[in-house]
Amino acid sequence: MNGPARAHKTTPGPRPTAGARTRFPVLPQARHWLLLGALLCAAVVVLGFTVQLLPGDTAAELHVDQDLSTHHVAVLTAVAMGINFLFGPVAGLGLIAVIAVVVLLVRRDLATAVAFGVVACSGWVASEVFKLIVARQRPNPALLFDPLSPETGSNSFPSGHVSFAVALAFALYFLARGTRWSKLVAAAGAVVAVTVAWSRLYVGVHYPTDVAASFLAASAAFVLLAGLWNRYAPRLFDRLPAALTTPSGRR
Known part of the structure; x- marks a missing residue:
């Protein structure tokens, strides 16, 4: 009769990481994300200083705002002013909070x-940084035929509204990727971002290069954020109690 089986010595396994507990969400990341992000940031700054140093470009761009200002119609004005409120800081932050809470629940x-x-939120943060660097004056509302929301100041470049719209499109696509809704969400996000860009010109508070630079600024923010999130966020979440980071029903 064989003797009792010898007990095998075991060593405790590595502590599970946040990724193991929660199937940690990984953001889409460019291969050379740091270089790409830096190049996008440089492109925004170069464009901003270029339009600042060439007053003729600003004068030409102002004609776009002036032309739109002379062709306001009630329906489009209502749409533009609705966008002005919905994608502004107060309503925008509320929208982000609501969606985040729904995702959590x-x-x-x-x-x-x-x-x-x-x-x-990354689009807003990026736009505020570039606004401080470039410090471009907004279109003079006194030169517009029908200024809908007169604004002044050196915070024209880039547009915070458009930067937020682009970042929100990235964020919603992040939630929808891998589902049958991903292409629809991506297309809808692009349409909304372009519509917000049009609205800022229609209202007369930005120049065309302001809204164009917003797409670059928000993209730069997302590229850099994705790289940083994927590298450091799992370690940060691993420090949180498992009860906070483990979804209900997952083991």
């Missing part, structure tokens, strides 16, 4: 809710 996934929030 439905998916029971704190990391995904946080990822959505930081991606959606």
Whole structure:
């Protein structure tokens, strides 16, 4: 009769990471994300200083705003002013908070809710940084036929509204990717971002290069954020109690 089986010595396994607990949400990341992000940032700054140093370009761009200002119609004005409010800082932050809370309640996934929030906010943050660097004056409302929302100041470049719209499109696509809705969400996000860009010219508070630079600024923010999130966020979430980061029903 064989003797009792010898007990095998075991060593404790590595501590599970946040990614293991929650299937940590990974943002789409460019291969050379740091270089690409730096190049996009440089492109925004170069464009901003170029239009500042060439007054003729600003005068030509102002004609676009002036032409739109003479062709205001009630329906388009209502749409533009609605966008002016909805994609502004107060309503925009409220919209981000609502969607993040819904994600948290439905998916029971704190990391995904946080990822959505930081991606959606990244456009605003980037626009504020570039506004301080470039300090371009807004179009003079006194030179417009029908200024809908007169604004002045050296915060024209780039547009915060458009930067937010682009970042929000990235954030919503992040939630929808891998589902049958991903292409629809991507297309809708692009249409909304372009519509917001048009509205800023229609209202007369930005120049065309302001709204064009917003797409670059928000893209730069997303590229850099994705690289940083994928590298450092799992370690940060691993420090949180498992009860906070483990969705209901997952083991």
